[in-house]
Amino acid sequence: MLRTVLLDDERPALKALEHLLGQYPTIEIAGSFTDVDQALELIKSGNIHLLFLDIDMPKQTGIEVAKKVYSQNSSIKIIFITAYQQFAVDAFEVNAIDYIMKPVSPKRLDSAIKRLALSTPAQDHSVIRQKQTEFLNQLLTAAAIAPETILTQAAKLSIDFAHPFSFYFLLPGDARKQARTDFIDKLVSQPGFMAWETPHGIGILDYTVTAPANAKELELANASTITTIVGGYFPQTKITIGIAEYDPKIENFVNRYIQARNTAVLALPIARPSGVYHFLDRCFLPVLDQYIHEQSCDTLIDHTIGKILEYDRLNDTDLFCTMEQILFCNTLQEVATALFVHYKTIIFRKQNIEKLLGISLNSFSGRTMLGVALTLFYLKNIPTLSDN
Structure with missing residues (x-):
């Protein structure tokens, strides 16, 4: 999809061009302007690929505008549209793709679009x-x-x-x-x-x-x-x-x-x-990881999350996911519902976690320490996207 801007000081000419371009599914009109500054503002915002530009405008010529555009976005393609043949040489000196005389005919526009396609490989x-x-x-x-x-x-x-x-x-x-x-x-x-x-x-x-x-x-x-x-x-x-x-x-x-x-x-x-x-x-x-020394982060994780993960690995248990839900949920019954296990199973797992870490998950200090450790663990183990 080619995001396109139209700039012409004559509103009827813009409307006619908009209508003709509507026949091309690969062209999206991002903006249609009679004011140069407004058009430049949109072009400056990026992601604009094509500009249809009138040459003969009252405040500054299309050639001058084209030079400003290229200073902002050197990859943009420009097709000039004008009623005056004498500007053709100037138009091609600023590397315009094409130069179309007004009134724009469907056949002439189609020729310009084909030339654009040849100058802009799909890749x-x-x-x-x-x-x-x-x-x-x-x-x-x-x-x-x-x-x-x-x-x-x-x-x-x-x-x-x-x-x-x-x-x-x-x-x-x-x-x-x-x-x-x-x-x-x-x-x-x-x-x-x-x-x-x-x-x-x-x-x-x-x-x-x-x-x-x-x-x-x-x-x-x-x-x-x-x-x-x-x-x-x-x-x-x-x-x-x-x-x-x-x-x-x-x-x-x-x-x-x-x-x-x-x-x-x-x-x-x-x-x-x-x-x-x-x-x-x-x-x-x-931002917790920005305020705690990296070695201290690793030590805290090893002494808490690391112990739980190792216990799960050796005993084929689910203490880690249980610990997560205990910290996320308000009650143990919510934990049981979230994990689809019996309430008494959650109580048993909670006791194992407390025994393993030597803390109480009912205390503010215990939950805070484990919450900080879990947060740091997440931030240090952000998965990298696969190319598959």
């Missing part, structure tokens, strides 16, 4: 998507990079970091690679969204939230609509979406990714069957 879009993915994932692991450098590199790849965005992370469970790819393709075709596959899930940038005062409510609503799309691609998979705190500073890109990812990871055990969770609702849990 181009996948190559661009791959470069975007590599760039975004490099940001997650690279040392500190100057914001100006990030903005420049992002603009070259049609990634809009010049405007604020909400940050979501989708944990797709065991969904297959093709399903993840198809979902990303569908989501980025929606206005205002950017998505890519990270090592652990799917990162999503949402540019539609523009009111920081009530960003959380809008983000939760938007993420819920994403789950509707999710259902068509991961019908049998448990999905969680984590949402980072709204923050317009690009310097905080990595921290926001961690917030969204960790929120989704920590929500997975309690999501039934899937759900949307906001970092601000889960407060300190997603």
